[in-house]
Amino acid sequence: MKFHSRFIRFLSLAIVLLTSQGIVTADDWPQLLGPNRNGISKETGLIDAFPSSGPKVLWKSDGGVGMSGVVIAEGIACTLVQDDQQQYALALDPSTGKTLWKAGLAPAYKNSMGNGPRATPVIDRGQVFAYTGEGKLCCLDAKSGLTKWSVDAIASNQGKPPEYGTASSPLTTEELVIVTVGTPEATVVAYDRETGAVRWKAGSGNPAGYSSAALLPLQGTVQVVVFHGQGVMSLYPGTGEVLWEYPYETPYDCNIATPIAVSQSVLISAGENHGTTLLQVPKEKGQDVQVVWESLGNRSVLRNEWQTSILHDGKLYGFDNVGSAGPVTHLTCVDAQNGHQLWRKARFGKGNCVAADGKLWCSLMTGELVIVRVDAAGFDELDRATVIGETRQAPAISNGKLYLRDNSEVVCIDISKERP
Template sequence: MFARILSICLLSTTALTAADWPQHLGPLRTGHSAEAGLLNTWPADGLKINWKIEGGVGMSGIAVVDGLAVTLVQKNEKQLAIAVDAKTGEAKWETAIAPAYSNAMGNGPRAFPAIASGQAFVFTGQGILASVDLASGKLNWKNDTIKEYKGEVADYGMAASPLVVGNFVIVTTGHENGVAVAAYSVDDGKSMWQTNFADSIGYSCPALLKVADKQQLVVFTGTHLRGLSTLGEPRWEYRYVTPYDCNIVTPQIVDGDIFISSGEDHGAVRLKVTKSGTEYSVEEVWSSQGRTSVMRNEWQTSILHKGHLFGFDNIGGAGPITNLNCVDATTGKLAWQVQRFGKGNAIAADGKLFISMMDGHLIIAKLDTKQYTALGSQKVTRGTRQAPTLSDGVLYLRDDESIYAVDVSGD
């Protein structure tokens, strides 16, 4: 009965519009938006900044649903969920979730909010999962997941953006045995199930992917890629150990296979998962590892387009040099490369890459498998690790001080 209820919930999720960006990596957790009619020519006077408002410290992204933009910030010694009018930047509410979080790799919250069922689900730097009413900002419930499972906070903070699957909100968190994949009720925050492994936590966000003809939870811990049923039952595993547990990207589907990549001079691999009877097997379709790897995503999830992966390739152990690469996803061969492009993050829409850079520039480039062509570049932020959010022709960005809305609508 429980499984049947879940399957019904999976088919009855809230309808979203093309203008919504409700979670990490957008509507389908792929970094793509279905929006079209965006600008094709760089404006002579530069991009228009619709508004800029005070924000706060942190690396959380911006979710937008029904004209409301939601993120997590840190200020006044608290981590706060805040909501503003997406068109005007007018403040709608702010809700205290947890005390401030400090870390040598950056203070404040890391995880992207997830919006579903009239709620915003947020995850703080120290691992507190909370639900906030989207209309009023009222705190519905919160759980200290680290305390609950007697675990430890990951070295660089808890970064798993919540995933909503039916009536479950799912995160990876610390457990006394290592890492837990934990599901909570959307309605009241009650624990529904948890599955733990003797892995380090890592910093990746769980994904719901169709693997071996079944919808599965795919979780990239600090040491393994793991497949689970939507009720948390372990199905398969693939060992992938990266220095400092820096497995960060969200697993992506490539023609039924799974693509993952890590920085720290590790590399990338495309995996085929198959099932025979009740047993699963995992094999490498191609693998590109070490100093000669074609893709070493530091924290940025690569974007799949026309059989190619567009992504940031970091050289060395979190080194200063990062290339922008386009890789043939079938063969694992490099299609083109922009050397020393710089550290940034990207999303895709309307045949374009929208790239936010750590030096504060916003770059728009053609999504082209043959060559790199930039439409233009403009300094917007003080620098950010987060990819932009796209909603209704507007890009939303943030840094440690401000939140920005940038017009990228059609010519």
């Protein structure tokens, strides 16, 4: 069946899906990588450099162990944390850092690569969806933190968590919450967001990997694009019907970055010295995916280990992790259409980034926050300062504030320019 034959059926769905995450303001950061799950905020009027006295810290709040990012919407800043006993969803007042509620989710999760929950939660239309380290999916009330329902998504599908823990963030639509489980019974499962009942399952036998699925508008419809441990697959959101697949095997199933739409193509990137590939999406179901360009191996121009690159005006800005587990990391700019490297800042440091107001906001594992101008002509660092302890999380930006966390606290920094 041709994709365009279903265009009318999915046109209204596309509008709903792209806004369901969605009934938010431009100032919200409701999910992993922001409003559109691409790491880009529409906010403007942000600083180009820190004040001479240093970053303006509005508040710091006790958090806990974990690798979950911070999301901000509907009057709360939320992340997943852990103490010696339990994993929690923690909701803070975005303006003051005061704890609004703290909801227990599951027993403490321990892993040799770091303890605590990994997946970033989602705030969507009065609900918070959290995915724990061992793969328990929980739906909470955003105002009170009370649990509405929960399901052990991995165990109930006869599986085990990935080696390094469950890291895929939930993906919401108008009716569903979708998670990657990577079990013998299913690669992806969609649950009814109001009841937790299974609505559909898709794929089987593929390990989950650590990437978070994305809703991407491609070939006249919105597709759920899932970068699992051994490849990428595309699904119809409403039914889970598989549209196309492409193998992409990485050592240790370490496909982690979120897929990116580049016009009618999908870009995937992985570390462990793997590389980056741009795939042309087929117009008809059953047709093969075509490789537009690829840059693989130890000479690749871009290897996103656990960071998703930023696509701006057809250029990719991202972290290139060299070697297994990325002992050396460059910041680089690549033309998304052809894979040509435009510039590289060697040994920039391992970290993560988002974009807002024409700038990259880079959080390094050292705890430094670095401001870099988005410019394909060359690397232009504007300022840097240490703001927190060791962290892997990308910053979140909302209402002129930047939020970041480590294994002990959450920090909120004012990055808005002073208004006259």
